[in-house]
Amino acid sequence: MLGNDTDDISAELQYPMTLVKDSATADVLTKIHAQVKARWKSGFSESSFRKILYFAGICVLVLLVAIFLSLVIASFPAIRHFGVGFLSGSTWDPVRGEFGALPFVVGTLIVSFLALVFSVFLSLPTSIFLGEYFTRGATCTFIKSMIELLAGVPSVIYGFCGLFLLTPLVRSLEVTLGVAPYGVGILTAALVLSVMIIPYSASIGREVINLVPADLKEAAFSLGATRFEVVRKVILPYARSGIFAGILLSLGRALGETMAVTMVIGNSNFIPTSIFTPSNSLASAIANEFTEATGRLYLSSLIELGLVLFVVTTVINVLGKVIVRRMGVEG
Amino acid sequence: MREFPVRKRILTDKLFKAIIVLLSFACILPMFFILFFITSKGISVINWNFLTQLPKPVGEAGGGIFNALVGTFMLIAVSTLLSVPMGVLAGIFLSEYRKGRLVYLVRLSIETLQGIPSIVIGIIAYVWIVVPVGSFSALSGGVALAMMMLPVIITVTEETLKLIPDSLREASLALGVSYPRTILKVVLLSGLSGILTGILLSVARVAGETAPLLFTAFGSPFMDFNILKPVNTLPLMIFNYATSPYPEWHRLAWGASFVLIVFVLGINLFTKLVTRRWKVQF
Amino acid sequence: MESTVLRIEYFSAFYGQTTVLKDIKLSIPQNKITAIMGPSGCGKTTLIRCVNRMHELNPEARVSGRIFLDGEDIYATDPIIVRRQIGMVFQKPNPFPTMSIYENVIAGYQLNGIHLSKEEKEKIVTESLRKAALWDEVKESLHRKGTFLSGGQQQRLCIARALAMQPEILLLDEPTSALDPKATSHIEELVAQLKNNVTIMLVTHNMAQAARVSDYTAFLYLGELIEFGSTGTIFTAPKDKKTEDYLTGKFG
Numbered sequence: 001m002l003g004n005d006t007d008d009i010s011a012e013l014q015y016p017m018t019l020v021k022d023s024a025t026a027d028v029l030t031k032i033h034a035q036v037k038a039r040w041k042s043g044f045s046e047s048s049f050r051k052i053l054y055f056a057g058i059c060v061l062v063l064l065v066a067i068f069l070s071l072v073i074a075s076f077p078a079i080r081h082f083g084v085g086f087l088s089g090s091t092w093d094p095v096r097g098e099f100g101a102l103p104f105v106v107g108t109l110i111v112s113f114l115a116l117v118f119s120v121f122l123s124l125p126t127s128i129f130l131g132e133y134f135t136r137g138a139t140c141t142f143i144k145s146m147i148e149l150l151a152g153v154p155s156v157i158y159g160f161c162g163l164f165l166l167t168p169l170v171r172s173l174e175v176t177l178g179v180a181p182y183g184v185g186i187l188t189a190a191l192v193l194s195v196m197i198i199p200y201s202a203s204i205g206r207e208v209i210n211l212v213p214a215d216l217k218e219a220a221f222s223l224g225a226t227r228f229e230v231v232r233k234v235i236l237p238y239a240r241s242g243i244f245a246g247i248l249l250s251l252g253r254a255l256g257e258t259m260a261v262t263m264v265i266g267n268s269n270f271i272p273t274s275i276f277t278p279s280n281s282l283a284s285a286i287a288n289e290f291t292e293a294t295g296r297l298y299l300s301s302l303i304e305l306g307l308v309l310f311v312v313t314t315v316i317n318v319l320g321k322v323i324v325r326r327m328g329v330e331g
Numbered sequence: 332m333r334e335f336p337v338r339k340r341i342l343t344d345k346l347f348k349a350i351i352v353l354l355s356f357a358c359i360l361p362m363f364f365i366l367f368f369i370t371s372k373g374i375s376v377i378n379w380n381f382l383t384q385l386p387k388p389v390g391e392a393g394g395g396i397f398n399a400l401v402g403t404f405m406l407i408a409v410s411t412l413l414s415v416p417m418g419v420l421a422g423i424f425l426s427e428y429r430k431g432r433l434v435y436l437v438r439l440s441i442e443t444l445q446g447i448p449s450i451v452i453g454i455i456a457y458v459w460i461v462v463p464v465g466s467f468s469a470l471s472g473g474v475a476l477a478m479m480m481l482p483v484i485i486t487v488t489e490e491t492l493k494l495i496p497d498s499l500r501e502a503s504l505a506l507g508v509s510y511p512r513t514i515l516k517v518v519l520l521s522g523l524s525g526i527l528t529g530i531l532l533s534v535a536r537v538a539g540e541t542a543p544l545l546f547t548a549f550g551s552p553f554m555d556f557n558i559l560k561p562v563n564t565l566p567l568m569i570f571n572y573a574t575s576p577y578p579e580w581h582r583l584a585w586g587a588s589f590v591l592i593v594f595v596l597g598i599n600l601f602t603k604l605v606t607r608r609w610k611v612q613f
Numbered sequence: 614m615e616s617t618v619l620r621i622e623y624f625s626a627f628y629g630q631t632t633v634l635k636d637i638k639l640s641i642p643q644n645k646i647t648a649i650m651g652p653s654g655c656g657k658t659t660l661i662r663c664v665n666r667m668h669e670l671n672p673e674a675r676v677s678g679r680i681f682l683d684g685e686d687i688y689a690t691d692p693i694i695v696r697r698q699i700g701m702v703f704q705k706p707n708p709f710p711t712m713s714i715y716e717n718v719i720a721g722y723q724l725n726g727i728h729l730s731k732e733e734k735e736k737i738v739t740e741s742l743r744k745a746a747l748w749d750e751v752k753e754s755l756h757r758k759g760t761f762l763s764g765g766q767q768q769r770l771c772i773a774r775a776l777a778m779q780p781e782i783l784l785l786d787e788p789t790s791a792l793d794p795k796a797t798s799h800i801e802e803l804v805a806q807l808k809n810n811v812t813i814m815l816v817t818h819n820m821a822q823a824a825r826v827s828d829y830t831a832f833l834y835l836g837e838l839i840e841f842g843s844t845g846t847i848f849t850a851p852k853d854k855k856t857e858d859y860l861t862g863k864f865g
Contacts, residue, residue, distance in 0.1 A: 049511035053427065056420035057437045060485070063478070064440040067447070067455050074458050125354035133351065146359035152599050153365060154539025156566045157588050160573045161365050164581075195361045202358070226344035256448025258542035259566075263574060283450050283542070290454075290546045306454045310447060317446035318439075498707040502771070505665060506721040506778065507697030516724050520711050 068310070075304035077296050086304060092269040094289070099301035101308065103271045107279035110272065111189045111261065112254040118194035119201065120247060126198070127205025127243065128231060135210060151199035159263030162192035167264060179276045184266035187275045192260050197253050201246040208242025208327055209235055242327045248320035256313050258283040282309050366592070372582075373589025381586055386552050386568075389577060396587050398554035402469070402562035406548060407534055409473025409558060414480040415530060421481075422488020422526075423514060445482040452478050453543035461547055467561040472548030476540060480533040487529025491522040528602045535598040539591060541566040565591045618643045618781055618812045619664065624678030626656070626663050628671065633659045635836045636678070641782070641829075646804060646813040648827035648844065650820055652864060655833040657816045661784045664814070665699040666692040682781060697725070700775030700811075701784045705791045706767035708759035708774070715755040717770055718742060721778040737777050744810060745773035746803045765796025769803065776811070783807065785815045789822070801826050820860065824848050832856050 072079075078086065078099065089100020126147065134140045163184075170191075171183035212235050220230045236243070266278020267288050280288065282305050293299040384395030421437065428434050452475050460471035495518050503513040519526075541564075544550070549561040550571060565587050572584035619641035626634040634656045641647050649657040662668040663676060666687065680687050687695045708717045718738045722729055729737070738755070742748040747769040751762070759770055768788060775783055785804065789797040804813060804826055817823050823830050824844060831841040832855075840847060840856045851857045858864060 046510040049514070053420060053424040054433070056417055057424040057428075057433055059417060060421050060437050060444075060481070061433075061440050063481075064443055067444075067478075070455055070458050071451070074454075122354055122358040125351045126358045129351050129355040133348065143355060143359060146362050149596060149599070150359070150362055152535065152595055153362075154541070154566055154591060154595060156539065156541045156569050156573075157365065157369070157592060160569060160584060160588055161368060163573060165364070165368060198358055226340050228344040228347040229340070231347070252446055256446075256450070258448065258450045259570065263570070283448060286450050286454070287542060287545055290457075291549075303454055303458075306451045310451050313446055313448055314443050318442065321442055496707075498703060498705060499709065501667065501703065502707040502709065502774075503720075503724060504670065505667060505696060505699075505701040505703075506724065506774070507693050507695075508721075508724040509693055512724055512726070517709060521709075523711075 071303065071307040071310055075300050075307050077300040078304040079300075081297060082301075086301070087308070090271055092285075094293075094298055097295075097297060099297070101282070101301075101305060103269055104280050104282045104285045104305060105308075106271050107186065107265070108255060108281040108283075110275070111186050111193060111265065111279070111281055112251060114186065114190035114275065115193035115197060115254050116247065116251055118190060119198050119250060122194075123198045123202040123246075123250075124205060124243070126202045127209055127246075128235075130202070130206040131209030131239075132227075132231060132235060147199045147202050150195065153196075155196070155257060155259040156263075158192055158196055159260035162188060162260060162264045166191060174276055177276075179274070182266060182276065182278055184264050185276050185278045186265065186272055189261045189265040189279075189281075190275070192264055193254050193257055196257060196260060197250040200253055201243070201250040204246030204249060204324060205239070205243045208239040208246070211242075211327070212238045241323055245320045245323035245327070248316055248323070252313050252316040252320060255316070256283060256309060258287050262287045282306075369585065369588050369592055372585040373587075376582055376586030377589065381583075382590075385554055386563075386583075388552075389580075392579060394583065396565065396568060396583070396590065398551070399563045399565045399568040399587065400590075401554055401556075402548070402551075402567075403538060403564045405469050405556070405558065405562055406472050406476055406544075406564055407538060409469060410476035410480055410537060411530065411534065413473060413477035414484055414533075418481050418484030419488050419519075419526065422485045423492060423519070425485065425489040426492035427514070441482045441485055444478070448542075449475075449479060449540055450542040450545070453545060453547055456543065456547045464559060466559070467547060467549035469548055469558040469560065469562040472544045472562065472564075473558070475543035475547050476537040479537055479540065479543065480530075483533040483536070484526075484529055487532075488522070488526050491525030491529070492518060494525075495521050524606070528606050531598055531602050535595045535602075538598075539566055539595050541570050545570075565594075616643045617641065618683060619814075620681040621660075621664075622679045622681070624663065624680055625676065626659050626668060627675040627677075629673040633836055634663070637838050639831060639838060639841060641812060641814060643812050644808050644810075645828040646808050646815055646826055647829040647831060648823035649814060649816045649831050649833060650818070650823045651833035652859065653818065654835075656836040657833050658786055660833065661701070661786060661814055661816055664782070665696050665701055665784060667696070667701070697721070697778060698781050699784060700778060700780035700782070701786065702768065702771050702775055702788050704787045706764060706771050708762075708767050708770050710758065710760050712759065713756045714751050714759050714762075714770060717759045718773050718777050720774055741773040741777040744776050744807065745769045746799070746806075747773055763796070764792050765799055768792060768796070768800060772800075772803070772807075776807075780811060782812045782814060785813065787816055787818060790818070797822075832859065834859070 082089065082099065086099070087101050087105060089098070090102040091098045091100045092103055126143065130140055130143060134143070166188055167183035170185070170188045171181045174181045174183070216234055216238065217230055220234045225233070261281050262284040265280060265284050267280055267284070268278040269280055269285070272279040286302050286305055290299075290302055293302055380393065381395045382400070383397050384393070385398050386396070387394030425434060425437060455478070456471045456475035460474055461467055464471070499517055499521060500513055503517045504510070508517070544564060544567055548564060548567065550563045550567040551561040552563070555562065569584050569587050569591065572580040572587070575581075617640045619639075621637050621639040621641075624634060624637045625632065637660065649660060651657050659668055664680060664687075668674050669676065669692070676688070682695070682698065709720055712720060715738055716723065718741050719729070719734050722734075722737075739748065742751065747766060750766060751770075759767065762770060772783075772788075789800050792800065801822065804815065807813060808828075815823070815827060827844045829842065830844045830847045832839045832847065832853075834855055840851060840853045842852075847856065848860065851860060
């Protein structure tokens with residue numbers, strides 16, 4: 001009888017409303033009614049609950065501030081010792097107590113930007129593929145799921161595969177080119193990193209491209225434009241800032257990526273001279289040396305590297321999210 | 332005005348589409364490579380001994396990943412316990428108080444937290460826990476992972492609860508149910524499936540994390556249920572073995588990678604399938 | 614002489630600076646159906662939401678004046694106790710989606726942490742579902758989720774849920790506006806019978822429904838009580854010109 005109103009309701013309505021069937025039920029109902037009216041407070045009061053909620057919110061805020069302050073305080077010895085020259089110092093020599101971060105800054109920048117270029121080369125077409133050509137259906141779901149899986153693979157596994165599968169290939173490339181066959185180095189790290197950051201720019205790019213108003217596209221089509229021309233002249237310009245935001249977010253992710261980069265970048269503390277030389281990024285330097293750091297200056301220098309990472313990634317991520325929100329996309 | 336011949340434009344269009352399709356599929360090629368290699372190199376390593384034994388010292392053949400498995404679950408337990416209560420409450424806070432200065436600041440904090448590189452979180456856990464306690468520990472690793480899980484849980488809770496219609500709240504309040512009970516017993520319960528999904532997904536994410544554990548949980552060849560002692564996890568083990576010079580350890584690393592990837596991708600798949608069934612109709 | 618269950622005295626309600634209800638004076642008789650009718654925005658929903666103190670859930674809401682339930686000032690009592698004595702059924706049926714039909718009916722007790730034995734629960738569920746004319750249709754499936762019912766059945770479930778608390782008054786806020794005509798007539802028949810058990814205040818924008826179902830009618834316009842009397846009198850011989858204009862369709 002569920003799901004349809006029946007016509008037999010009149011039969012139900014014949015049930016005597018004024019009388020309760022038996023006195024036992026009447027007693028029960030009276031007793032319960034008294035309980036309902038009892039002046040009895042249940043458990044939590046509203047104001048304490050609201051205070052707890054506020055407290056939880058404030059804890060999050062406090063956590064972030066505490067993280068930032070801890071980083072600053074813990075890197076203080078290095079900040080005081082090196083000042084601004086920390087970032088421009090080109091020698092990182094723990095033995096002599098010289099800690100200049102420039103090799104890592106350069107390493108990070110080159111690896112990240114190279115990875116960005118490689119990944120955009122693949123993620124932008126994918127965004128167009130998913131946002132304009134195949135917006136629904138089996139193909140779309142398949143590609144989308146695969147991209148999501150890419151984001152789910154742990155970083156150490158990327159590093160492992162990069163180390164054993166990619167480095168031999170890069171090594172033979174280097175032999176062919178006549179450069180020192182390290183195998184590991186900036187190029188390898190950039191290649192591995194580029195695959196890891198594809199999902200971030202691809203998904204945001206897809207959403208902004210999808211959001212391009214249909215009437216703009218139709219206006220172009222009705223003038224006789226081909227799909228390619230509509231993409232080039234209408235969609236991409238319109239979605240430009242959203243795509244840029246996606247790339248920014250990828251960059252933020254690339255800058256902070258640690259394990260995969262650590263495993264294939266070669267661990268050298270000198271300023272890299274070419275993309276085939278080993279290097280270190282800010283994150284990989286910390287990963288490689290933190291547990292061996294002796295002495296306050298050494299440790300606080302490494303922590304200051306972390307502070308630099310924190311500031312840079314925060315700025316880029318917040319910038320990217322602001323742009324995404326302004327375009328009305330749920331990043 | 333010179334016009335492009337139509338045929339050329341059509342050819343360009345077709346060429347473009349072909350390139351787009353090619354590059355998009357090329358995009359997912361790495362995924363297949365990774366899965367293929369890990370499976371082919373790792374699956375032969377898996378056997379009962381592998382899963383139940385402790386690692387053997389260098390030079391001895393065999394050995395297993397049991398302590399890494401136990402350690403992974405220990406860390407997941409600690410980080411879930413630390414992050415879920417606070418995360419859910421903060422999520423309720425954001426969904427109940429939609430506007431205001433504090434709400435804006437909290438949202439900003441969550442976005443910032445989410446973007447912090449995992450190794451920096453590791454530094455923080457080192458400074459906050461490892462230094463005072465005096466040794467590496469599962470506790471510090473759990474704290475680091477909890478900080479990574481927190482933003483995800485808060486966001487998922489808020490999004491899930493925002494979807495629950497006000498009419499449910501009103502129905503409960505009209506029955507004379509107090510506000511705290513209405514939120515906890517009616518609203519939260521209705522959103523439970525969404526929140527559980529979010530928790531599962533963030534567990535999948537931290538299960539594969541290595542960087543924040545490098546100097547917190549640190550890793551260990553032994554097995555210890557004491558959370559104030561260092562502990563081994565699957566990703567840590569993979570990192571240590573893969574970067575070692577011993578081929579036998581490389582072999583074990585492939586096996587461990589296989590187990591890890593099955594676990595992580597398994598949870599992702601599971602949540603995708605189950606979410607649909609658990610979803611509450613309004 | 615009929616006794617009065619609810620006495621509303623010079624009651625006003627505000628949202629921030631806007632006055633929504635102005636000096637309402639009204640007495641609701643026991644075991645009768647009182648319809649509250651009027652054009653959109655006249656304040657009729659606000660009025661009943663003030664009776665069970667739901668209006669004040671909005672942070673900008675303010676009230677002045679007094680409402681007496683069985684002689685007690687409801688604004689001097691804990692709102693939770695007030696709401697437990699007053700039942701409300703909403704425009705759109707809202708059974709709790711995670712609960713079965715059985716659990717929905719006794720939700721008022723469960724959620725409030727009032728402990729009942731198994732027999733007590735069964736008695737309440739059976740009684741309430743019978744009174745809401747839903748028992749025969751669901752007695753085989755009490756443990757299925759409430760959301761599988763049709764709109765009209767869901768609304769009757771909500772009525773059963775409200776009745777289970779044995780309220781002094783049952784407030785119905787346009788209970789049939791989201792239902793099809795057949796379900797609507799079922800609910801109207803049910804409401805007509807329910808008054809033997811409980812006093813009813815029925816808000817409706819459909820004046821024909823008010824004429825069909827109610828014993829007394831109150832006509833509200835722009836937050837003021839224009840006229841109140843027995844339904845027969847109001848509809849055949851309204852005293853105020855505004856009432857007459859509304860009834861003849863000049864506005865609304």
